[in-house]
Amino acid sequence: MFRKNIDWIFFDIGSTLVDESIAYKRRIEKTIENTNVSFTDFYNKMVEISEYDQKCYQKALEAYGLTMAPWCSEDEIVYEDAEDCLKSLSEKYSIGIIANQIPGSEKRLEKMGLLRYIDLVAASAEEGVSKPDLRIFEIALSKAKCKAGRAVMVGDRLDNDIVPAKKAGMKTVWIRQGFGGLSCIRSAEETPDLTAGSLTEVRNLFY
Numbered sequence: 666m667f668r669k670n671i672d673w674i675f676f677d678i679g680s681t682l683v684d685e686s687i688a689y690k691r692r693i694e695k696t697i698e699n700t701n702v703s704f705t706d707f708y709n710k711m712v713e714i715s716e717y718d719q720k721c722y723q724k725a726l727e728a729y730g731l732t733m734a735p736w737c738s739e740d741e742i743v744y745e746d747a748e749d750c751l752k753s754l755s756e757k758y759s760i761g762i763i764a765n766q767i768p769g770s771e772k773r774l775e776k777m778g779l780l781r782y783i784d785l786v787a788a789s790a791e792e793g794v795s796k797p798d799l800r801i802f803e804i805a806l807s808k809a810k811c812k813a814g815r816a817v818m819v820g821d822r823l824d825n826d827i828v829p830a831k832k833a834g835m836k837t838v839w840i841r842q843g844f845g846g847l848s849c850i851r852s853a854e855e856t857p858d859l860t861a862g863s864l865t866e867v868r869n870l871f872y
Contacts, residue, residue: 668871671836673811674754675787677820678764680843682747682779682864688740689844692722695734702729715847719824722844738767743777744842750864751782753872761785763805763818765795765825785809797829806833819867821845823855831857838867
């Protein structure tokens with residue numbers, strides 16, 4: 666569609682390059698420990714909320730009056746097609762990361778075997794600003810020395826990835842993975858340029 670005019674492709678991490686399903690499972694288990702709330706009820710509440718609010722875990726906590734459990738990044742698993750996607754695209758484009766992450770994103774990406782394909786990492790912990798704040802997108806573009814119109818943002822969340830990237834002037838690809846992929850588009854600003862169901866589909870859009 667617009668691949669001939671693209672220099673950089675930026676990716677989110679959670680539910681985009683890494684599968685968070687096990688991490689969420691264990692977080693929910695910790696959340697409901699010693700309560701009368703079942704795993705199925707809490708999980709289904711998150712799914713229900715995801716359609717209209719992408720902060721589904723926080724909203725489910727409020728619904729049941731529970732306390733947030735810690736997130737363990739060690740429970741994240743790289744999607745099977747992540748490396749092939751990044752390897753293929755890195756042959757034609759520069760690859761970047763724009764993500765809300767705890768400190769140490771580059772080390773985790775290196776441990777996952779993905780950093781070798783990535784040219785730039787703009788993570789919230791190191792940059793001091795989080796999505797959906799436009800500044801983290803501007804920081805990434807500035808470091809990449811790339812005009813917004815020649816960059817694409819690939820992410821699973823409409824609120825954190827698609828909406829702000831569009832406002833920044835970037836092209837957008839919504840990857841429908843994880844809870845973010847269950848959302849319903851409700852406005853023009855939430856409408857991505859392209860939609861993909863997997864990283865293999867993302868690769869095929871640009872390769």
